[in-house]
Every structure is written in structure tokens, then in C-alpha cells.
Amino acid sequence: MRATGIGSFPGEHQRDFDTALAVVLDELAADERGLPFLPEVPGRGAPAGMTGRTLGVVSELDADLQPSGWRLTGSSGAPPLDQRRARSQLGQDLDSLEEQASTHAGAFKVQLVGPWTLAATVERPRGDKLLADHGARRDLAQALALGVADHVADLRRRLPAATEIIVQLDEPGLPAVLSGSVPTASGFSRHRTVHPPEASEALAWVLGAIAGAGATPWVHCCAPDVPVGLLRGAGARGVAVDLTALAAADLDVLAETLEAGDSVVLGVVPGTDPEAVPGDGEVTDTVLRWLDLLGLDPERVGDRLLVAPSCGTAGASAAWARGSLRLLRTAARNAT
Template identity: 60%
Template sequence: MTATGVGSYPGEDDRDYAETVRIVLGELAPPDGLPHLPELPGRGAGATMTGRALALVALSADLQPAGWRLTGSSATSGVDHRRARSQHAQDLDQVEDQGQDLVGAFKVQVAGPWTLAATVEKPRGDKILSDHGARRELAEALAEGVAEHVADVRRRLPGVERLVVQLDEPALASVLRAEVPTASGFGRHRSVDLPEASGSLGLVLGAVSAAGAEPWVHTCAARTPLDLLRGAGARGLAVDEAQLLPGDLDEIAVALEAGEWVALGVVPSLDPGTPPEAARVTGRVLGLLEMLGLDPGVVGGQVVLTPACGLAGASPAWVRQALEICRTAARDLVR
């Protein structure tokens, strides 16, 4: 087993980003860790999950009081969108500089098509989610952007043989249950049919696979249909252990038996006051595998331990401690 981070960390400027890269590459170094591209949303709108994903797509956008909005013209991207693209490139420069000797595996995170559709507005208002054609166009643009991102990361980190692309879909469950509010706040967008939901995910996950990377999907929202994620092409499921329902456990067992990856969020994202002991975390995961009727000696190498969700709200001290607990617990699981 190994350990990794979900993606986000605290920090407000470029110096914080450089320090976070150093921590992630150190605390999650192989063979016990899976290092990844950090995200520091505290640096502004361009550094949020949505801003970073928009930085990858060939669609123009600007920042409005209500949030990110597509402009409908390649010539009218706002200064915030251009800044998001520049910042993302600088972040990759920082990882390239510090990760020159990195070998093995590496992970990047990108907001998925449904979370973007639920958070980004169309040129004339309301969410992309409200327009069938617009959400399809967004998924296609994201698929192209992610494929180019994979190629860029491989060029920058030539020692990385295994590249994981984690699609973050915290809003997917709300999209499927018609819980995303309209622009007025008085209504809710209609639910998306499962075939369409799977199709858009499949476009992006398929692009990841075609680019030679490994497609995962992360969600910390309860009642996200894990079978839909796997059916769309996800070969890794990243979930919060505390949010799992009985049906989720069945799907996790099927995934592990199929040789796929499961990342379990087992450590609090915020300092709990009394940190969990790594041995207790190890015991809890072993108990889960035994309950599923799985032999840790057979499937243990496919389990990844993570914090329950991103660490953007954590203190710097808890960031280090949380990653250390995950790494120690993961190492102990395969002894």
C-alpha cells in the first residue's frame, strides 16, 4: 500500500507553493508515497479547483462576482483567466525544478466535467449545467486540455513512468440528484440522466487513458454512484471512508478484485486535537478488507491511504502530521 494527498493545501503566495511542493515531494516520496501536484486555493480564484481546470481548456473565461463564466469568444478571456493559466504553468515549473530526480509515479488533479458544469456559468448567465450542448462542449474541451496536460507533465518529469490523473467530482452527486441551485437561487437544475453523466466522464477519462495515464475519480460526497465512475472508465476510486454506504463497499470490493486502485480517506482533513494513531488507522483498513472478504496480502498493494479530503483548511503542522500518519499506516499494512 501507499499514501498520497487528495490535492489541496494551505498557503497564500508563491513562496508557500514552493514550500508545499518540497513537503509533498518529501513526505510522499516513493516507495511509501505517491507524490502529486499541490493545489493552494488560498492564492485566489485562479488557484481554485475550478480556476485550475479552466486554465487547461481552450475556452475563454472571465471572473464575475458570481464566479467563473465562459465568454464565448477566444479573444475575450479576462485577466483572471490569463493569470490562472500563467500561475498553473509556474506551478508546473516549480514541480519540475524540485522534481528533477523524481522517478516512479506521480499524480495530478483536475476538476471533472460535472463539477465544472455545476460551477461555471454560460456567457449569458446560469450554469453550464442548464444547457445540454454547452456541457457537452465543456467535456470535450476538458478532454483535450487534460490530454495536453498529461503530455506536458511527462515532458517536465521524464523519470515518471506511471502518471495518475485524478478527476475531482465533488458536485456529481448533487448533479444527479437535482440539487444544484439555479442562478436565482429559487430553483434547482434538472437532474442529468445516467447515460449522459457517464458519457461526459467517459470522454475525459478516455482521453486520460489514451494519453497513457491512469484515470482516477475522487469524490468525498456521499451517495456518489461508484459503479457509474467505474463504468465510465475510472481505474481508481478515491473516496472518504466515513461516507461509504453498504453499496459502495460492494463496488470497492469489485474494483479491488478487478485489479483496480482504491484510495481511502482515513485521516481527518482538519486537526482533530487528538491525532489518530497510525496503528489504529492500519487496523481499521485491515478490518474493512476482512469484512469485504479480501486478503490484504493479495489486494493490499492496490489500496492507497489519504486524508479524508483536501487539506486547504489545515494548519501547516497538521499537513505534515496527516501525511506522516497516512504514510506510516500504509507502510504497516503491507508488512
């Protein structure tokens, strides 16, 4: 069993990102039980958030910031200022990564927003979400596929010794997209349901681009009703879920995921400061009981099972953001 994080960290300044990266590398990179990752510090502003960082990767579409959030501009000229800032911020973060971890010889994970959460978040040039426009959401997914391939190539250049690059697509909005519960701009209605074949096709474009670039595609969703079967069918070789949000029906498909040789990341500690901090033995026992319920041997599962916070830790204190990684790493070591 290994330990990792979902992505986000608290902080408001560039120095907070540098500190977060140092924490991740210190807690996870130097231990075979750890999977280090590129942290996000969304408190630095919208260009540094999960949507801004992802739009910084997408070079085929231009976007700017409006009071309601990110919006495609529909222009074909130079990228808008806000998107340029997002790209510059990501470039700074990757420069810091290269400086601190260029000799890292293990696996390394990065995170981007998946096509459906992006479509449910970003607006069209004339208003309302991209989700409302079949053609626009198709263009977005294809542009994201091109962007992630270039992103993986850049990461390979910066981390030449890494044995594996993992790209995690964050899709917290996917269950709402599938159930037709994403509100329209007015708030008085809901966007139409996206049916599973279309959802799978768009995910497959992006996940396939990640795999085609030589990286391992994962998908994270901390919402209830995670469509694990759909994610795996679209090409995800790892799924990250919140253990407390799982339904009984999820158990079999997660067991199948592990038995097929793919990875499962279980969110087993809160993403914000808990009232009572659990002990590492308690966390280990929770995971072992879950494996026992599935009828799986911990030794057989091995490194394909990971533990993490239930979601990102941007809303946590700096102490818990670090302490949760240390706790998870110790719990993972206990299980081996």
C-alpha cells in the same frame, strides 16, 4: 498499501506552494509507500483554485471571473486576463515541479476538476450554470478532454523518469448533479437531473482522453452516494472516497474495483485539524478491519489500496497538512 493526498494545501503565496510541494516530495516521493502529487494552494486566489487551475488547462473555451465566480465569456479572441493568470499560475507551479522532481522515477498524481462539477460551478455567458444547457455542458466536457491530453503531454515532458502519471478528476458535485439538487442562480429552484447515461458519456470523454495520452484516470468524490459503478463504467481505473461517507451498498462495488485490478483511495483521516490526532496503529487497524469486512487479503490487494485524508487539506494548519501525510505513510507501512 500506499499513502497519498487528495490535492489542496494551506497557504496564501507562491512560496507556500513551493513549501507544499517540498513537503509532498519529502513525505511521499522518497518512500515506496508514498504516491506524491501536485499540491493546490487555493488560498493564493481564484486562479490557483481547483476550478481556476482546470480552466487554465482548457484552451478551447475562454472564461473570466465575476463576483459570483467563474463564467464563460463566449468570446473567440485572446483569453481573458483572469484565465491568463490561471494559466500563468499553473505554469509557475509546473516549473517548480520540474525543478524539484524532474528525476522522480515513480508514479506521480495531478488533480483537475471533472466535467460535472465544473458544469455545476462555472456560469454561461448570460448567467446561471453551464449545467442548465445541454449543449454547453457537452462542449465543456469535450474541451476538457482536449485540455487534459495536452496537460498529460506537458507532464511527461517535465517528469521524463516518472513510471506512471495519474490524473485525478475531482467530482464532489457529481452526486448532486445526478440527484437534481444543484440550486439555480436564484436559489429558488434546482437544475434538472442529469441521467446516468449522459453523465457517463461526458466522463468517458475525459477519462478516455487521459488514458489515450498514456496516463491513468482516477476520480475522487468525497460526497455521500458516490456512483462508483458509473465511474468505473466510464473508464476510471481508480476511485477515491471518504470512508466515513460510504454506505453499505458501496462495499461490494469497491471490493469489485480492487479485485478487478483497479485502485481504491480511502479517506481515513480528516482534512482539517482533528481534536485528537489518531495514532498510526489506529489508522492501520481501521483499514484492515475494512478489508476484513470485504473479505480481502491485504497482501493480495497490495499497492492498489491507498489511504489519504478524507478531502483536501486547504482548511488545515500547515502542521496537520504535513502531519497527516506522515501519519498515513506510517500507517501504510504498518499494513505491509
